[in-house]
Amino acid sequence: MQDRKRNFALNACIQHYQETGKSLKLASYKGMLPQLKKEYPWLKEDCYSSVLQCIAINLDRAYKNFFEGRAKFPNFKSKHHKQSIQYPQSVTVNGEYLKVPKIGEIKAIFHREITGKIKTVTISKTSSNKYFASILCEVESNGVKESGNKVIGIDLGLKDFAIVHDGQKVTKYANPKHLKRHQKNLARKQKKLSRKTKGSKSREKFRKIIAKVHEKITNSRQDFLHKLSRELVNESQVIVVENLNVKGMVKNRKLSKSISDVGWGKFVNFVDYKLKQKNGEFIEIDRFFPSSKTCSSCGHILSELPLDIREWDCPNCQTHHDRDENAALNIRNEGIRILTEGGGNPVFADGGCVRPPTFQVRGIGL
Known part of the structure; x- marks a missing residue:
């Protein structure tokens, strides 16, 4: 109605x-x-x-x-x-x-x-x-105690969903590939659906079966994104990510399905609103920032770096870099630079800051 x-x-x-x-x-x-x-x-x-x-x-x-x-x-x-x-x-x-x-x-x-x-x-x-x-x-x-005092940079990818650098160590989170796990099962059931007569009860039955598979994929993706975003927000006060052009990236026919399945945009939204709940800082750096091509040791920028090259040596200082780890560190450093130039030195909670009493609206599922 x-x-x-x-x-x-x-x-x-x-x-x-x-x-x-x-x-x-x-x-x-x-x-x-x-x-x-x-x-x-x-x-x-x-x-x-x-x-x-x-x-x-x-x-x-x-x-x-x-x-x-x-x-x-x-x-x-x-x-x-x-x-x-x-x-x-x-x-x-x-x-x-x-x-x-x-x-x-x-x-x-x-x-x-x-x-x-x-x-x-x-x-x-x-x-x-x-x-x-x-x-x-x-x-x-009644006052929510803030937790976590780290500044982390996150490089989002396909092989590893997220490469997180806190300035000292790197943590990699594997890509669960939710759609790929159900691809054969989904293809088999969709093939059976295509053979059913339109408007028949049998077709409606298989439509619901396929809808349940898609629902399972969606739920598993949501669960992963919520748990990971909550883990990172709990241990951090400032999180820096790249502003990715997802709409432009899905036009790549070879990677479009993988990019659509990974859920970068939703993950960034989850991190953003969860940081706001604890008065944290969320920073998006420009999508054209050369995070992968810049040497995190000396600042030298390569003229080009194809996607198939996952490790490289800086021609200026000879430092050996893992492409994704280097990008995550550069993203973190660029976020600190933006934060410092925008409003002085960043102030971290270190478990001590408490929100003043206020009213807030909270979404509750059923």
């Missing part, structure tokens, strides 16, 4: 822009609701008006993200893919049950204790017909 209302509002926005050259305002989206309730009485029977107003707010945010270059143009929603509905109020948790307006109590498995005031709840249905609820709570922070 939310998707149908969103599609209606999106279509109205597109038509209005084609006719006037201007976009509709948020108030215009909300103003459509009373008339729609008259035309479609089931709208007021199935959910509260606040649920429908969330659609207008989310569509307005999608347009802002598009115009500010953070996302693509909003698209029409299909009933055959992921479905979701958002409740901004009147949702409560009673023991093992989630009580939702107009629906009632739903038995659920909570992966953590629900604390604080429930602000919004988003219920989503995946392609494999599983239901999840994301509960957004407002909790009072």
Whole structure:
């Protein structure tokens, strides 16, 4: 139902822009609701008006993200893919049950204790017909002790997912290659799906089977990225990475599948928001910075360094370099330079800094 209302509002926005050259305002989206309730009485029977107003707010945010270059143009929603509905109020948790307006109590498995005031709840249905609820709570922070005092540089790659340098030692984290582990199984099931008649129950059955495989790949990737980002953030106060042009890199036909599978962009986002929670510093250096071609000992820059060369000797100081370890150290040094020039010498927590009491919003899964 939310998707149908969103599609209606999106279509109205597109038509209005084609006719006037201007976009509709948020108030215009909300103003459509009373008339729609008259035309479609089931709208007021199935959910509260606040649920429908969330659609207008989310569509307005999608347009802002598009115009500010953070996302693509909003698209029409299909009933055959992921479905979701958002409740901004009147949702409560009673023991093992989630009580939702107009629906009632739903038995659920909570992966953590629900604390604080429930602000919004988003219920989503995946392609494999599983239901999840994301509960957004407002909790009072009593002061979160910061941990870790290192400055680390991270070089992201394909052979090793991350090469981490803290100025003294190097740690390499292998690439799990989530998609490759399931590639044969996925290809076999997709081949069977292609033989099924469109619209048949058998085809729908195999579609769900394939959706479960993709869901398993996604979950394993998310789990790896969350655990690694949490480990690095816990031991560091400053993390430096390269600003990679992932969209440009996936145009390489030989590496596109591997680059899409590795999840660099999501990992960087995870590190960024987790550092902000502990008042850490996240620094992205320019993507054109020659981290691999620069000698970390003397600063000499090579004219070129092909991808197949993994080790090299500096022609100036004769230092032997591992390509990735050298890049991670250069990234770290460049981050320290940016931090020092931007606002004086970096100050590290060393386990002593405590946040002042404040209110924060925390996302809780269900």
